[in-house]
Amino acid sequence: MNGRTGVPVTIGVMERSSTTSGGSARREATRQKLYEAAVTLIAEQGFSATTVDEIAERAGVAKGTVYYNFASKSVLFEELLRHGVGLLTASLREAAEKTAAQGGSRVDALDAMVRAGLVFIDRYPAFTQLYVAELWRTNRAWQSTLMVVRQQAVAVVEGVLREGVAAGEFSEEIDVPLTAAALVGMVLVAALDWKSFQPERSLDDVHAALSRLLQGRVSGHR
Amino acid sequence: MNGRTGVPVTIGVMERSSTTSGGSARREATRQKLYEAAVTLIAEQGFSATTVDEIAERAGVAKGTVYYNFASKSVLFEELLRHGVGLLTASLREAAEKTAAQGGSRVDALDAMVRAGLVFIDRYPAFTQLYVAELWRTNRAWQSTLMVVRQQAVAVVEGVLREGVAAGEFSEEIDVPLTAAALVGMVLVAALDWKSFQPERSLDDVHAALSRLLQGRVSGHR
DNA sequence: GTTTTTGCACTGACCAGTCAGTTCAAAAAG
DNA sequence: CTTTTTGAACTGACTGGTCAGTGCAAAAAC
Numbered sequence: 001m002n003g004r005t006g007v008p009v010t011i012g013v014m015e016r017s018s019t020t021s022g023g024s025a026r027r028e029a030t031r032q033k034l035y036e037a038a039v040t041l042i043a044e045q046g047f048s049a050t051t052v053d054e055i056a057e058r059a060g061v062a063k064g065t066v067y068y069n070f071a072s073k074s075v076l077f078e079e080l081l082r083h084g085v086g087l088l089t090a091s092l093r094e095a096a097e098k099t100a101a102q103g104g105s106r107v108d109a110l111d112a113m114v115r116a117g118l119v120f121i122d123r124y125p126a127f128t129q130l131y132v133a134e135l136w137r138t139n140r141a142w143q144s145t146l147m148v149v150r151q152q153a154v155a156v157v158e159g160v161l162r163e164g165v166a167a168g169e170f171s172e173e174i175d176v177p178l179t180a181a182a183l184v185g186m187v188l189v190a191a192l193d194w195k196s197f198q199p200e201r202s203l204d205d206v207h208a209a210l211s212r213l214l215q216g217r218v219s220g221h222r
Numbered sequence: 223m224n225g226r227t228g229v230p231v232t233i234g235v236m237e238r239s240s241t242t243s244g245g246s247a248r249r250e251a252t253r254q255k256l257y258e259a260a261v262t263l264i265a266e267q268g269f270s271a272t273t274v275d276e277i278a279e280r281a282g283v284a285k286g287t288v289y290y291n292f293a294s295k296s297v298l299f300e301e302l303l304r305h306g307v308g309l310l311t312a313s314l315r316e317a318a319e320k321t322a323a324q325g326g327s328r329v330d331a332l333d334a335m336v337r338a339g340l341v342f343i344d345r346y347p348a349f350t351q352l353y354v355a356e357l358w359r360t361n362r363a364w365q366s367t368l369m370v371v372r373q374q375a376v377a378v379v380e381g382v383l384r385e386g387v388a389a390g391e392f393s394e395e396i397d398v399p400l401t402a403a404a405l406v407g408m409v410l411v412a413a414l415d416w417k418s419f420q421p422e423r424s425l426d427d428v429h430a431a432l433s434r435l436l437q438g439r440v441s442g443h444r
Numbered sequence: 445g446t447t448t449t450t451g452c453a454c455t456g457a458c459c460a461g462t463c464a465g466t467t468c469a470a471a472a473a474g
Numbered sequence: 475c476t477t478t479t480t481g482a483a484c485t486g487a488c489t490g491g492t493c494a495g496t497g498c499a500a501a502a503a504c
Contacts, residue, residue: 024474024477024478026473026474026477026478026479027477027478027479030478030479043359044359044360044361044362045270045359045361045362046268046269046270046271046359047268047270047271048268048270048271049269049270051463051464052463052464052465053463053464061479061480062479062480062481062482063465063480063481063482064466064467064468064479064480064481064482065478065479065480067464067465067466068478068479068480069478072464072465073464073465129358129359132354132355132358133268133354133355133356133358133359134355135414136351136354136355136414136418137265137266137267137268137351137355138266139266140266140267171434173434174431174434174435175427175431175434177415177420178412178415178416178420178428178431178432179431179434179435181411181412181416182408182409182411182412182431182432182435183408183435184411185407185408185409185410185411185412185415186404186405186407186408186411187404187407188407188411189403189404189406189407189408189410189411190400190403190404190407192357192358193399193400193403193407194400194403196358198399198400205397206400209396209397209400209401209404210400210404212393212395212396212397213396213401213404213405215438216437216438246452246453248452248453248454249452249453252453252454273488273489273490274489274490274491275488275489275490283454283455284454284455284456285455285456285490285491286454286455286491286492286493287453287454287455288491289490289491289492290452290453290454290455291453291454294490294491295490295491445504446504447502447503447504448501448502448503448504449500449501449502449503450499450500450501450502451498451499451500451501452497452498452499453496453497453498454495454496454497454498455493455494455495455496455497456493456494456495456496457492457493457494458491458492458493459490459491459492459493460489460490460491460492461488461489461490461491462487462488462489462490463487463488463489464485464486464487464488465484465485465486466483466485467482467483467484467485468480468481468482468483469480469481469482470479470480471478471479471480471481472477472478472479472480473476473477473478473479474475474476474477474478
C-alpha cells in the first residue's frame with residue numbers, strides 16, 4: 001500500500017542458490033526489495049543501529065513480511081553478504097578469463113580486475129561500504145560466512161598472481177596472499193574515497209590513476 | 223593544540239573537556255582505562271552494539287563514572303578517534319621528516335611511511351579496525367570529526383607525493399589525492415589481513431612484501 | 445596535633461524508552 | 475483452494491542516561 005519505491009541500489013538478481021526451487025516470483029520480488037532496503041540502511045548506520053521496522057518501511061512491506069521471508073535479522077544480512085560477494089567474485093573471474101582469452105598478459109588481467117572492481121563499487125557502493133565495515137570484526141555471528149566469502153574473492157586475485165609467477169611474468173619473490181590483499185585494498189580504499197569525496201570523477205579517470213600505480217609508473221622511470 | 227606531555231603507550235589520553243589545570247591524576251587514569259576498554263569493544267562489535275555497561279565493566283568502573291568523565295557515549299568515541307589519528311599522523315610525519323633529514327629519496331620516504339603505518343597498526347590493531355569500519359559511513363554524528371582527522375593523515379602522504387613530483391622523482395601524471403588514498407588502502411588492508419589471518423608473520427616480512435609492490439618490483443623486471 | 449569541613453571522583457539502583465521477535469485473524473494474490 | 479502478505483498488538487529483554495548518595499584525602503579550623 002505504501003507506494004514506496006526504493007532507490008535503485010539493487011544488489012542484483014543472482015540465480016537462487018538452489019535452496020528452495022519453489023521460490024515463487026512474487027516472493028522473490030519481496031525478498032529483493034528487502035535486500036535493497038537493508039543494504040543501504042546498514043551501510044549508512046551499521047547492522048546494530050538499523051531496525052527491522054526501518055527495513056520493512058523502506059522496502060514498503062509490513063514487518064510480518066520480513067519474518068515470513070527471513071528467519072531473523074541476521075539471516076537476512078548474511079544472505080545479503082553471500083549474494084553480494086558472489087556477484088563480485090563472478091565479475092572478477094570473468095574479467096580475468098576474458099583477458100586471458102584475448103591473449104593479454106597477467107598485468108593486463110590484473111588491470112582488468114581492477115576495473116571490474118571499480119565497476120562493482122561504482123554500482124554497489126552501499127554494499128561495498130557495508131562489507132568493509134564488517135570484514136575485520138571479530139566475535140560476530142556471521143564471521144565464518146564473511147571469511148569464506150572473502151576468500152572466494154581474494155582467491156581470484158591470488159590465482160592470477162600465481163599464474164604470473166609460474167609464467168615468469170612476476171618475480172618469484174612476491175608474497176602472493178599479501179600482495180593480493182594489498183591490491184584489493186588499493187582498489188577498495190581508492191574507490192571508496194572516490195565515491196565519498198570526489199564522486200564527480202569518471203571511472204576511467206580513476207582507473208587510469210590506479211593503472212599507473214599498479215604498473216609502477218609512479219617513480220619517474222619511464 | 224592540546225599540549226599534552228608524556229604520551230602513555232595506550233590509545234587514550236585526550237585533552238579534558240573542561241578545566242585545563244585541574245586534571246587530577248586519578249581522573250586521568252580512569253579516562254585511560256575507559257579508552258582502552260572502549261577501543262577493543264567497539265572494534266569487535268561496532269559502536270551501536272557496544273553498551274556503556276560493557277565499557278564500564280571492562281574498565282572496572284561503575285557506569286556512572288563513564289558519564290562523569292564523558293558527556294555521552296558518542297563523545298567518548300569521538301575523543302578516541304581524534305586522539306588515535308593524531309598519533310598516526312604524528313608518526314607518519316616523523317617518518318617522512320627523518321628520511322628527508324638523512325638525505326633519502328621520496329620513495330624512501332614513502333617506504334618509511336609504509337613502515338610507520340605498519341608499526342602503528344601492529345601496535346593499535348583495534349583502533350585501526352574501528353577506524354576503517356566507521357570511515358565511510360554517512361549520516362553519523364561524528365562524520366565531520368572523522369573527515370577532518372582523515373584528511374590530516376592523508377595529507378602527509380599527499381605532501382610527500384607532491385614534493386616528489388616537484389623534484390622530478392615522480393611522474394607528473396600521477397593523481398596525488400587518489401594515489402595517496404590508494405597507498406593508504408594498500409597498507410591498511412594488507413596490515414589488517416596480516417593481523418587477522420597471518421598474525422604470526424613478522425613486521426619486517428610484511429614490510430618487505432609491500433616495499434616490493436610499492437617500487438614496482440612485482441612485474442618481473444629485475 | 446586533632447577534629448571538622450569541603451568538594452572531587454565515583455557508585456549503582458533506577459527510569460523511560462527502544463527493539464527483535466511473536467502472534468494471529470483476515471485480506472489479497474494466484 | 476493455497477500461498478503470501480498485512481498490520482497491529484504484545485512481550486520481554488536490554489539500553490542510554492540520571493541522580494541521590496558514598497568515600498576519602500587534603501584544607502581549614504581549633
